[in-house]
Amino acid sequence: MNIIITITVTALVVLYAGLFKAKKALLPLTLIGLLTSLAFVVTSWNTNQTYYGMMQMDNFALAFAGLAIIGTFFIFLLTQNYFAANSENIAEYFTLMLFALTGIVIMVSYKNMSMLFIGVEIMSVALYILAGIRKNNFASNEAALKYFLMGAFSTGFLLFGITLIYGATASFDLDAINKYLVENPQQVSPLFYPGVILLLVGLCFKIGAAPFHFWTPDVYEGAPTWVTTFMSTVVKTAGFAAILRLFSDTFAPLHDFWLPPLMVIVCLTLFIGNVTALFQKNFKRMLAYSSISHAGYLLFSLVSLTASSMNNVLVYAAAYTFASIIAFGVLILVKQKTGNDNFESFNGLGKRNPFAAFALTVAMLSLAGIPLTAGFIGKYLMFLNVMHDYHFYLVAFAILNALVGFYYYFKVIVAMYFKEGAEVELETPVQYKVVLALSLIITVFLGIYPAVILNLI
Numbered sequence: 001m002n003i004i005i006t007i008t009v010t011a012l013v014v015l016y017a018g019l020f021k022a023k024k025a026l027l028p029l030t031l032i033g034l035l036t037s038l039a040f041v042v043t044s045w046n047t048n049q050t051y052y053g054m055m056q057m058d059n060f061a062l063a064f065a066g067l068a069i070i071g072t073f074f075i076f077l078l079t080q081n082y083f084a085a086n087s088e089n090i091a092e093y094f095t096l097m098l099f100a101l102t103g104i105v106i107m108v109s110y111k112n113m114s115m116l117f118i119g120v121e122i123m124s125v126a127l128y129i130l131a132g133i134r135k136n137n138f139a140s141n142e143a144a145l146k147y148f149l150m151g152a153f154s155t156g157f158l159l160f161g162i163t164l165i166y167g168a169t170a171s172f173d174l175d176a177i178n179k180y181l182v183e184n185p186q187q188v189s190p191l192f193y194p195g196v197i198l199l200l201v202g203l204c205f206k207i208g209a210a211p212f213h214f215w216t217p218d219v220y221e222g223a224p225t226w227v228t229t230f231m232s233t234v235v236k237t238a239g240f241a242a243i244l245r246l247f248s249d250t251f252a253p254l255h256d257f258w259l260p261p262l263m264v265i266v267c268l269t270l271f272i273g274n275v276t277a278l279f280q281k282n283f284k285r286m287l288a289y290s291s292i293s294h295a296g297y298l299l300f301s302l303v304s305l306t307a308s309s310m311n312n313v314l315v316y317a318a319a320y321t322f323a324s325i326i327a328f329g330v331l332i333l334v335k336q337k338t339g340n341d342n343f344e345s346f347n348g349l350g351k352r353n354p355f356a357a358f359a360l361t362v363a364m365l366s367l368a369g370i371p372l373t374a375g376f377i378g379k380y381l382m383f384l385n386v387m388h389d390y391h392f393y394l395v396a397f398a399i400l401n402a403l404v405g406f407y408y409y410f411k412v413i414v415a416m417y418f419k420e421g422a423e424v425e426l427e428t429p430v431q432y433k434v435v436l437a438l439s440l441i442i443t444v445f446l447g448i449y450p451a452v453i454l455n456l457i
Contacts, residue, residue: 001055008098010037018094054114067321120158233324267394274290315454318446323367326359
């Protein structure tokens, strides 16, 4: 609970600092607040505390909350030189993102489905505003409107699903719902089944899994890149943690019921994400579609429920988060210089800025799943997970899709090292260098020593 209180208080302090025009204090205050909340994550490890029967701060919640906080910390460091000198909305950016992070911590630690709904809504409302915070930008307005409409639609599914589950079990508590399923394996209420499907649909909207992904490319492209980075990494990680807590534990007795629709979602997500990413000319849209495909790989953890499913997701989410932060960080630098985010903008980057090009190369290799990177370990663990139940056809399908992924990730590397570009000097601020270097080290380190977090939960 201290984690949530710290982040919320930090958001309010930053908002007041913005009202008093203390722009230079915004980032230090935010980083101090995040470091304090991270310290609470560390000190709360192995305590497994339950708050009012509504939230459970076990190691699962702390691990994902810690990853979300570190990811957000890195993303805030990317704000150096991001905002125009005369920008008036910096405090609002910071505050809304901190409020979204508050919702995320609630999402990864809920013990009662009403808290799941509250966490999702706190996060979503903040993101609706952030997506459209550039009021004079048409693409940003379009992104906000689409995100709001699709988000409201998915909330309806989520809420209706929760209602049906409550109608069947007379409880919102996850333990009580699980006990109901265990004690009544042959007499589950007819209300329960559509409730599970509606919850699955509502949560798949949030993580951008197909066929509920239509908002993803437009919202990712239209939202400010800084916000897109947050949505693509921290928000997606939180969504998977929320799904995992519900389906790998509470709904596990009904695994045979919700597995077929999940398999359809996994196959569609892999195929649509990879094939559409293949034809993109815009780097940001390519990352958006590839994020859809990564959602498919992450859903492998639910196909076969094993004791290591949660740890596997944590490793994959960490690998994806830090590789994506590098990709979006370099994209911000390139776009600030060239004015666009097409693949051509990266031509010759290897000569103009060798460090940024090298970091982006490692990130692309990790996202593609090349050995010695964290992305390879993540994919390996996911494939190993489904092999547990002998889903050979699914692994074969995923490998074919991974081969497609190689092509569009390597297009970026080819552009950077084998194509001539404009001789524009690319400046890398100090904070960007720190973020890129740390993300690079983590990506390689986890690729060689995954055991550091493999048995964390």
